[in-house]
Amino acid sequence: MTIHLADTGDNGVLKPCTHEYQVNCGNCRLNSICLPLALESDDIKQLDDIIQRSKPLQKNQHLYREGDDFQSVFAVRSGTLKAYKTTDDGREQVTGFYFPGEILGMDGISNNAHASSAKALETAAICEIPFSSLEKLSSLMPNLQRHFFQLMSREITEDQQLITLLSKNSADERVGALMLSISTRNARRKLSSTQFRLPMSRVDIGNYLGLTVETVSRVFSRMQKMDILQVDNKEIEILDLEGLRTMANLGR
Amino acid sequence: MTIHLADTGDNGVLKPCTHEYQVNCGNCRLNSICLPLALESDDIKQLDDIIQRSKPLQKNQHLYREGDDFQSVFAVRSGTLKAYKTTDDGREQVTGFYFPGEILGMDGISNNAHASSAKALETAAICEIPFSSLEKLSSLMPNLQRHFFQLMSREITEDQQLITLLSKNSADERVGALMLSISTRNARRKLSSTQFRLPMSRVDIGNYLGLTVETVSRVFSRMQKMDILQVDNKEIEILDLEGLRTMANLGR
DNA sequence: CCTGCACCTTGATTCACATCAAGGCTAATA
DNA sequence: TATTAGCCTTGATGTGAATCAAGGTGCAGG
Known part of the structure; x- marks a missing residue:
């Protein structure tokens, strides 16, 4: 069996592929803690249709970089990622670790550009959720809109806990x-x-x-x-x- | 002229009133930096209809407290507020200062309970935006949905900047x-x-x-x-x- | 197998900020 | 006008984590 080296050249662009990575939200064992949470099965189908799956990210590859155009948010299917910002003097502030079932990239919405970089700490499979599709779907599915608001709010409260931790x-x-x-x-x-x-x-x-x-x-x-x-x-x-x-x- | 003492008894419940606080989003001089930003004037009217204005908060009064039921997000019309969490050992972590035109309370969405307390640092006029109405309106007005996503995302990036500041x-x-x-x-x-x-x-x-x-x-x-x-x-x-x-x- | 490199551990010293302590300023109230 | 309380400033001392320094461990590649 051949090993699938992800062919993104570490430029953050995921290319669709048709291999065994094709799972779907309906049968994903993370669907109870991920985005599909709170959706009916016919709604899950619709969400599933907009989600893009690609070759796994290899260790140390970037999913996106600070300043990249914001197009999508991402769900971790397997592996772990870190999100981080690089300060002007070259030091690195890690803003979060993302485990399977967790969503990252939401900090890019405000400026249409990613506010941090995201890098795989080990081989990682990712679901990409184009944000414009997610927006349209959210308008149609109140539960999805609500859930996504909650996810963003959770990110805020978690950041606030980290703030307290660092400061006190x-x-x-x-x-x-x-x-x-x-x-x-x-x-x-x-x-x-x-x-x-x-x-x-x-x-x-x-x-x-x-x-x-x-x-x-x-x-x-x-x-x-x-x-x-x-x-x-x-x-x-x-x-x-x-x-x-x-x-x-x-x-x- | 009588002085309007806010009659909330510092319990965080704002009572509607019919005094001169009745401004509207259309003529509010903050509408270019607040929620109405990015809305057409007929849409602004609809947003305006769901917003509740009440007597101003006096200095040191709470707008809400950590653990309170989450019902609304709030926009500052005048004055300044601080948001803070109290740690178990009684120390206070201030998580943000909110100036006119800024929105607070979004950290309450994830758990249907406010994750922090908010208190007026000086007399402050507040617009209350019931979240369930905002959700409904967002489904109908893509621009509003988009703008609110962006506001939440901004809160995330600002928290991340504070994290970096504290840590580095x-x-x-x-x-x-x-x-x-x-x-x-x-x-x-x-x-x-x-x-x-x-x-x-x-x-x-x-x-x-x-x-x-x-x-x-x-x-x-x-x-x-x-x-x-x-x-x-x-x-x-x-x-x-x-x-x-x-x-x-x-x-x- | 050895070599090199990335990562982790441990010890000695330094330093930025906390803590402890005291006094000053301002404004509300008697 | 005196009194008090809240807030701010300044100085002396202490301390937790940073920095500096050195050595250990495990893995990848020759």
Whole structure:
């Protein structure tokens, strides 16, 4: 069997293809946490018709870059992506990690240009949802319109939580909160909430949480010593969920 | 002339009233930067019909509180508000300041409950836009739907800029960036971009920028000494816009 | 197999901002 | 006019995370 190298040349343009990537929303096992949520099955069919699926993105390939024309939002079918902005002095601010079932790209709507870049942290399958079609469909399907408003609102509240985390919490609390967030999102997808492999590097974690690599590493060591986490490079096991919650100290 | 004390008892419920607050979107001088932007005049009329105006909010009164049922989004007609969350340990994270023409409350859509509280920093007149009506109207008016998507997206990108600011920038840069932001927003409303009165306290600024009052105060003193700002309590004059931009160091 | 490189860890030192402490200014109220 | 309370400023000291530095680990390619 041949390996499908995505042929985008890392320029962010996904070319349609007719391989086994052709799943549909109706039978996608993520449809209960993704866009189709809240739609009737005949409505799902219509949504499905506007969605474009393409060859998977390889690790480190970009889905889009800051400043690119905004055409579509994207749903993650498999793999993980990070969204990030590059500051003028070349440093990188990671604004989010996106797991299967999650939607990204909504920050591009306001200026018709992507406000951040998105890059695959590992091989990733993506559903592309052309925004103009989504708008038309939303006008016709109140449930879809409502759901998309909610998705955007969720993005806002999540950003606000990150703002609070960055502004008020210690390094231990920040890393703890991220581990809990990943744990929760795994649970939503019926995966283990206590054992997982981190798709992102320590550098990415640092750039997301406003910490340096060294600090992130030290926090992991500390949590390991306290028997809260078992850390083996990217393999994480949560040994003491209550202890982790206490450490994260988020009141939720 | 009698003084109109708002009779909400600070419980966040605005009661309709029939006083001189009755303006309409068609003649509101903010309509070029507010929701009506991008609407034809007959469409503006329809939007106007769903908007409720009430007695002004007095200083320190709440428009809504974290956890309140979400019913409406709000536009600021005059005055300034702050949105904030209270952390479990009682500290306050200010998530945004809202000036005339700006929309707040969109973070409540995702859970049908407000994710933050909003409080008037000075007497403020507010337009209330019931969300269910806005949804219906959006289905009928593609331009309105599009504009509201864009407003939400703008909120996301602004939050992301704050995230970057908090995670990567020094105290000087953070305060500088806020001054520039206020300056720009004043310009949009045809007010002076170089002289203004801060509606918020030093504590609020600190809680927004992730700094203590003392640090905020010291930054102002430093900028004054460098002849970048003239600071007289809440009265600010920008003396050296270029210097301020350099100090804020935001590349935009 | 060795080599190189990317990524992670650990220790020593430094520094920006928090914390602690005190005093000043302004405005509302008696 | 005196009194109080809220807000702001300034100085001295402390500290958590950044920075600097070095070494370890695991994987890809020759």
